[in-house]
Amino acid sequence: MHSLCVKVPKKDAEKTRRYLAKLGVLADMKIKKYGEYVLIPVKERIDGFELCEDDFEEKKRGKKIGSFDIVGDIAILKYKEGVDYISLAEGLIREHKNIKKVAVDYGVSGFERIRNLRLIIGEGFETIHKEFGIRLKVDISRVYFSPRLATERWRILEKVKDGEIIFDMFSGCGPFSILIAKYRRVKIFACDINPHAIYYLIENIKMNKVKGIIPLLGDARAMATSIRADRIIMNLPHSSFNFLDSALKAANKGAYIHYYEILPRENEKEIEIVELAENLGYKIEILEKRRVHPYSPSKDMFSFLIHLI
Structure with missing residues (x-):
């Protein structure tokens, strides 16, 4: 069966397989060797890896577990x-x-x-999740957490510079904030309206021994009135657009906004984002529009990197 696959050196094969298994993107096919490399079949495109396509043998199982x-x-x-x-x-x-x-x-x-x-x-439902050198305690029945955004979180970390002020508008248990604070000297306002999320955020700050995170319990709109940030993270993909005006008000000139939304596969959301900003008196540019991962047969999660000029 033909499939998209990740191509890695033999020495990295098992580590990569375990990581892809955690993301839940391994295809139900047998891994194969290709010279000095190993081809690992996957269900979707994964950022940060060399991708190719090849034919694979299906695994023989009585029951398919699926994704x-x-x-x-x-x-x-x-x-x-x-x-x-x-x-x-x-x-x-x-x-x-x-x-x-x-x-x-x-x-x-x-x-x-x-x-x-x-x-x-x-x-x-409480567990400790590990990714990129951090540990995240979370009760998944009380706080939303997606392991599929691990690569996305690392991608944002790579853009962050020491000294930035960051507003994590929908922080959850802190996966974005904890990772950034682990590797950068920054100040982060981490906000969530869910008290259980803030409880686990505080637990994770202690467990990872990170500094610079200020937990805020409440509505992100209210918090935005008293915050000025150089970088804003908007990971609320079903409702982000309703908060974009608040994010713009909290953004310093030259700030970056990482905006996420579930959208039809073919869309022109960037036009709507620019129009909203202009109507509010802000000049922005969309530096990047990316498909993060599939959401449904007709929709994907998209990421937009917005820059205030």
Whole structure:
């Protein structure tokens, strides 16, 4: 079967396979050798890797597990009607030694983006997730967290310079803020309206021994009136546009806004963003528009890098 794949040197193959498994993007096909390299089949494009295409042999399994996320030691399966989740959960536990719990996700709801979860195996939804040298404690039934944005978080970190003032408008348990504070000397206003998110953010600040993060419990619009930032992170992809005016007010001249939104695959959202800014009296330029990852058969998550001129 033909598939997109990640091409890595043999010495990095197992480390890369484990990382791609955590992201939940491994295709259900056998890995193959290619000279001094290994080809790992994946379901979607992954930033930061050399990609190619090739033919692969399908894995022989009685039941297909399909796509799933791994947060810490918890595997999260998307709900589909008629699926034997107990058998799938037992299969995951057998195949992945790092998985201790398996949960079914019935969808995200509410302004706080909470997953509706049911545990199939294991007890409790609290776990510790590791990525890029940081540890994140989170209860996935109370705080939304996406392991699929790990590469995106690193991408933003690489743009940040020491001394910046950053406004993380929808911080959750702090994956963006903790990572940036770990590797840069910055001041970060990390805001969330969910009190459980702020609780875990504070726990993660202590656990990672990072400095410069100021946790803020409340609505990002209200917080934006008293903050002036050089860089703003807007990771609320279903509602970001409703907060863009507040982000612009909080942005210093020359600031950068990392804006995320779920959009149809073909869209001209950048025109709408520029028009909104101009109507509010701001001059901006869109430096970058990128597809981050698929969301549904017709929609993707997009990232826009907005620069205030």
